[in-house]
Amino acid sequence: MPRQQAPTKNDGADSDKDALLAARLGWTTLRLIALLFALTGIASLIGCDAQAQRDTTNPATIDWQSLEFKCSHQAELLPKPDAQAEEWYRQANDLRQAGHKSGNQDYSEQSFALTLKAAERGHVKAMNNLVRAYIDGDGVEIDEAKGVEWAEKLIKRNVGLGYYHMGTFLQRGIGVQEDRNMALTYFRKGADLGNAQSQLVTGDNLRKAVAQSAPGERDRGFSIARAMFECALEQGSADAGYALARQYIGYEKKPREALMPYQAAARLGHDQSLFDLWTAFKEGDGVDKDKFRAACYERLWRDRSEGKAEKLLDIDRVCPLPPGQVRGD
Known part of the structure; x- marks a missing residue:
């Protein structure tokens, strides 16, 4: 059956760059270091062969307290938009769908204009759509820098979607320098803020990283991964349900x-x-x-x-x- 591809190991992140990026996005440096200590320890296990994992998996290198997970749902944490922004957002969605069905570029451009107006009034879902529009070129010319900019604006509002987008950009080198270890930090923050996609990605990375650990540490990691998949599934992520099923079959042998x-x-x-x-x-x-x-x-x-x-x-x-x-x- 199809398996998700494990992330490749990064050569390492530059700590000065990480600190500058954290400050730019309003994180406390202390929290960033704690998360990096936890997740880069996990990331160092990914992509190694089984024997190397057995030799290097040391519980002392993993900050389990930082890795503990408490489920939250993103929809419950999003700020409520004002009525005008919500109306523009709904109109934009209708126009975008009409544009996709008809192939009429004018609809897509009108949709983008309304999405931008809603986003500028702080409508979180409109801000998310702007990120995607700039990256995909939907109703506007592709502009990766603008996509990153709107992801940063979501992050400044402490919205999990923003951290998920930034994690994806760092993982793939879209609009920013590729840094897969740093991407894990953003995915983890997004997971804590209730973003289902971040929960799925973080859980998947974690289970792969601990798969060859000693039984106690492996089971502890699997437990956290399962909790993330379950939380994402509760929010309607079909992929998380599939990931949880594969967890039981492929990793825990409990069909x-x-x-x-x-x-x-x-x-x-x-x-x-x-x-x-x-x-x-x-x-x-x-x-x-x-x-x-x-x-x-x-x-x-x-x-x-x-x-x-x-x-x-x-x-x-x-x-x-x-x-x-x-x-x-």
Whole structure:
């Protein structure tokens, strides 16, 4: 089954550059150092071969207190926009969708203009759309520097989306110098501020980093990663549900535990989760063979493949999981 590609190891971050960037974005240097100490210790494990990981994984190098995670949902933390900004934002979305459907560039440009007006009044979702517009060239010429600028404005408002964008820019070298270790710091901050994408990325990096650690440290890392995936799934991230299922199967060897997150991801329209449920019951992979459930998931998967359904909110009624196989090793 498809696996996410592990981030490659960076040669190291320049501490003076990190401090300057932190000050520019309004972080306290002390908090940045604490996060970097925790996450660059983890990052140093990623990309090494298994023997090297076993030789270098030292609990003393990992600041577990900084890595502890408490779930929060981004929607509950976002500032409420004023009525005028919200109206411009909604109009912009309608125009953007019309432009994408019709191919009419005028709609996209009008959408961008309204998005900019809403963003300038502090509408967080409009600010997020501006970041994407400048990076993708949607209704405006591509301008990576402007994309970074609006991500920074989100960060100054302490919005998780901003940290996710900046982490992505640092990871890929978009508008800034590539720095994958620093990117982990931004993803982690975004995760703490409730951003589901950041929770997914951070959890994925963490589980890969501790996979070859001693059992106690590995299990502790896995527990934090699971908490991040669960939190992102609660916010509607189908990819997080799939990641949690793969955590149970690929890392913890608990295939029955994977059924519930697979089901949750499938409910949100995740095709690979539907396919995996189909094959699991068809082949008896970690669960009892069940040709009727296999046929049910196959039908839903084919419906999705043919564009007959976006989400499958009634999946628990149509294809319920077998109660006796939902939990347990």
